Every structure is written in structure tokens, then in C-alpha cells.
Amino acid sequence: MDIFETIENRRSIRKYRDTPVEHDKIVRVLEAARLAPSWKNYQCWRFLVLTDPDRRALLFDAFHDKNPGKRAIGSAPVIIVVCADPAESGVENGIEYYIADTAIAFEHLCLAAQGLGLGTCWMGWYDEVYLKNVLSLPDHIRIVGITPLGYPDQAPKQRPRKLFNEIVFFNEWSNESR
Ligand SMILES: Cc1cc2nc3c(=O)[nH]c(=O)nc-3n(C[C@H](O)[C@H](O)[C@H](O)COP(=O)(O)O)c2cc1C
Numbered sequence: 001m002d003i004f005e006t007i008e009n010r011r012s013i014r015k016y017r018d019t020p021v022e023h024d025k026i027v028r029v030l031e032a033a034r035l036a037p038s039w040k041n042y043q044c045w046r047f048l049v050l051t052d053p054d055r056r057a058l059l060f061d062a063f064h065d066k067n068p069g070k071r072a073i074g075s076a077p078v079i080i081v082v083c084a085d086p087a088e089s090g091v092e093n094g095i096e097y098y099i100a101d102t103a104i105a106f107e108h109l110c111l112a113a114q115g116l117g118l119g120t121c122w123m124g125w126y127d128e129v130y131l132k133n134v135l136s137l138p139d140h141i142r143i144v145g146i147t148p149l150g151y152p153d154q155a156p157k158q159r160p161r162k163l164f165n166e167i168v169f170f171n172e173w174s175n176e177s178r
């Protein structure tokens with residue numbers, strides 16, 4: 001699939017079929033994440049892949065009932081907990097780059113999944129302390145995001161985006177610039 005088509009067609013998927021995801025597809029999306037760029041190429045990211053239903057069930061209570069993706073956490077056949085070791089990245093101008101490093105890898109994963117016909121949903125609204133405890137993650141590891149992974153059981157329309165001219169400025173910081 002063409003990369004632009006993949007980007008244009010990706011959606012946050014919050015409803016999944018219970019069809020299992022083939023192991024080689026799980027590996028391929030994680031390989032795509034592994035190839036992401038990072039601060040000094042330190043590759044601070046770590047991925048905890050949960051396929052075991054009992055392990056996946058541990059996550060559910062970490063999500064607020066108002067989180068629109070909570071149902072997907074309870075139903076998708078695979079959950080990937082996207083983590084980072086902040087010590088394996090840098091801080092510059094007050095920006096903690098472990099978040100950027102891991103977010104890039106996360107988006108590689110999401111786009112690769114889209115390319116394989118699989119759905120994902122970046123989720124950032126959860127109780128990290130609770131999750132680290134139930135999953136027995138080491139203290140120094142941060143959870144940067146979580147995604148369900150599976151075959152979509154919905155086909156959402158493209159969600160709205162700001163207009164090009166609202167967010168892109170050529171040469172001068174001005175909406176008038178072209
Ligand atoms: C950092 C981040 C955190 C997010 N957290 C959640 C979340 O906790 N629950 C959820 O349902 N969606 C979450 N989303 C998905 C966004 O709501 C979604 O990307 C946005 O509405 C645009 O929709 P689209 O991804 O289909 O284009 C998150 C996305 C990002 C990038």
C-alpha cells in the first residue's frame with residue numbers, strides 16, 4: 001500500500017473483531033516500530049505485547065469509564081503497552097525526548113498495522129501507577145501510550161482536521177504567508 005494512502009486511511013479503531021491476529025503480523029508492526037528514529041539512536045522504547053486474555057483483563061480498570069477507547073481495551077485480541085526508559089534518551093530545551101522517540105515508534109506501529117489491514121487506537125488516558133503495578137513493570141519505565149491491535153469491526157469516517165493554512169506558514173509566522 002502506498003504510504004500516503006496508508007496515512008490517509010488510518011483511523012483510531014475502537015471496535016474490534018475477535019479474530020486473532022497472526023503472530024507474524026504482530027511481529028511486523030513491532031519491526032516497523034523498531035526502525036523509528038530516536039535521540040542519538042538510543043532507542044529508549046520498549047513494547048509489552050499482551051495476547052493472553054487474563055493478562056489483557058488486568059488493564060481494564062486502569063481506564064476511565066468515560067474513555068471512548070475503554071471498550072476496545074476489553075475486546076481487542078492484542079494490547080500493546082508502549083513504554084520507554086527515559087534514561088535512554090535526552091532532554092534539551094526542557095523537552096523530554098523520550099516521549100518524542102517513543103511516539104514516533106508508536107506511530108510507525110500504527111501505520112504498519114494499517115498497511116496490514118489491522119486497527120489501532122493511540123490511548124493516553126489511563127492510570128499509569130495502577131498499570132505499572134498490575135503489570136509488574138520496573139520503576140524506571142514510563143508508559144507512553146497503549147493501543148489495542150486487531151481486525152477492525154468499524155470503518156469510521158475521517159475525523160476533522162484543522163485547515164492547512166491554519167497550521168502551515170511559509171517563510172513568516174503568518175496566515176498571510178504563502
Ligand atoms: C497522545 C494521544 C492520546 C490519545 N488518547 C486516547 C484515549 O485515551 N482514548 C481514546 O479513545 N482515544 C485516544 N486518542 C485518539 C484520538 O482521540 C484520535 O487520534 C483523534 O480523535 C483523531 O482521530 P483519528 O485517530 O481517527 O484520526 C489519543 C490520541 C493521541 C495521539
